[in-house]
Every structure is written in structure tokens, then in C-alpha cells.
Amino acid sequence: KRYLQSSRSKLIFLFLTICSTGIFMTVLPFTSSFGLLVTGRLVQNFALGSFITADASLIVFLIGPEKSRPFTMIIHAVIGAGFFVSTFLVRPFLPEEKEADQRFICNRMSNKSSSIEKENEDDIDVSSISWPFIITGLWCIVFSFGFLILAFLPYRMPDYYTEHRKEEQDKE
Numbered sequence: 001k002r003y004l005q006s007s008r009s010k011l012i013f014l015f016l017t018i019c020s021t022g023i024f025m026t027v028l029p030f031t032s033s034f035g036l037l038v039t040g041r042l043v044q045n046f047a048l049g050s051f052i053t054a055d056a057s058l059i060v061f062l063i064g065p066e067k068s069r070p071f072t073m074i075i076h077a078v079i080g081a082g083f084f085v086s087t088f089l090v091r092p093f094l095p096e097e098k099e100a101d102q103r104f105i106c107n108r109m110s111n112k113s114s115s116i117e118k119e120n121e122d123d124i125d126v127s128s129i130s131w132p133f134i135i136t137g138l139w140c141i142v143f144s145f146g147f148l149i150l151a152f153l154p155y156r157m158p159d160y161y162t163e164h165r166k167e168e169q170d171k172e
Contacts, residue, residue, distance in 0.1 A: 007157035010058060015147035017051035020044075022140025029130030052079070064160035086136065093128045 004010045024044035031037045056075060060068045 007159075008151045010054070010061075010157075011147045011151035014051060014054055014058070015144050015151065017047045017054065018140050018147070019144035020047045021051060022137045022142075022144060024137070025140060026134055026137030028137075029127070029133045060160075062158050062160060064164065086132070089135070090129075090132045093131050 004013055021044050024040050024047070028037060028040050028044070031040060052075075056072050059071050059075070062068070063071070
């Protein structure tokens with residue numbers, strides 16, 4: 001069954017999934033409990049999986065099952081390359097010391113064990129390891145609007161199956 005029939009609804013779905021992935025990615029470093037972190041990561045990965053599945057199926061929808069195979073492989077190769085490149089993005093934000101305390105990396109000290117007073121309580125203390133999450137989350141959010149823009153352009157999205165059926169009817 002086809003649940004998202006129109007091209008606009010397909011593109012809006014892609015926008016919603018990658019935008020929600022970016023929102024959860026940006027918010028994850030600021031979670032205060034492990035349960036909330038796991039739940040947020042679960043929702044983020046579900047949205048990302050939905051995006052990847054819908055994006056690959058959109059290519060099949062556009063150009064058909066035969067011609068779409070190399071493009072689908074390229075999508076997965078680019079995603080793999082993105083995971084590889086992200087390791088280089090994280091490296092500058094990790095501590096220089098070989099053995100670092102968890103509190104130093106996460107920058108979360110409880111009020112009871114902390115003897116250090118903050119200069120300004122209004123400042124949000126962002127740990128250095130949070131920045132890769134924030135950068136990639138904002139990247140997803142910004143570029144998700146491309147799908148929203150495409151959804152409202154006046155152009156018609158190609159549909160392989162509709163065009164293929166018309167060609168077969170014309171042959172008969």
C-alpha cells in the first residue's frame with residue numbers, strides 16, 4: 001500500500017524525519033538522566049532510519065527499480081563516508097590527556113560534590129564533547145528545509161510507475 005501518495009507529502013515526510021533527527025541530536029548533550037538520553041537516542045535513530053528508508057525508496061519511485069540501484073548504493077556509500085568523516089569532527093573536541101575523568105569529559109558535576117563556585121549561574125555550561133552533536137544537529141535542521149522548499153515548488157516530481165503504466169497502455 002502507498003501511504004504517502006503525493007510528492008508533496010513524501011518530501012514533507014523527509015523534512016520531518018531529518019529535522020527531528022537534528023533536533024534530537026542537538027538536545028541530547030543537554031539531557032540530565034540516562035533514561036532520557038536513551039529515549040532521545042531511540043527516537044533520533046528511529047527518525048534517521050525512517051529518513052534513510054524513505055529516501056532510498058523515493059529514488060526507486062522516481063527512476064524505477066533498475067536504474068535506481070547504483071544511486072541507492074551511492075547513498076549508502078555517502079552515509080558511510082559521513083560516519084568516517086565524523087570521527088575527524090569529534091577529535092578536536094576530545095581532551096588532550098590520555099586518561100580523563102568522566103566529569104571532565106561530560107562537564108557534569110553534581111552540586112554536592114562540587115566545591116567550585118560558578119561565576120555566573122545564568123551561563124549554560126556546554127562541555128566540549130557536546131559541540132559535535134550540536135554542529136551535526138544544526139546541520140541536519142538547516143538542510144532539512146531543502147525538502148520543505150522542494151515540497152512547495154511548482155514543479156512535478158517524476159513517477160516511474162505512473163509513466164511506465166502509461167507507456168504500456170500506449171503500446172497496446
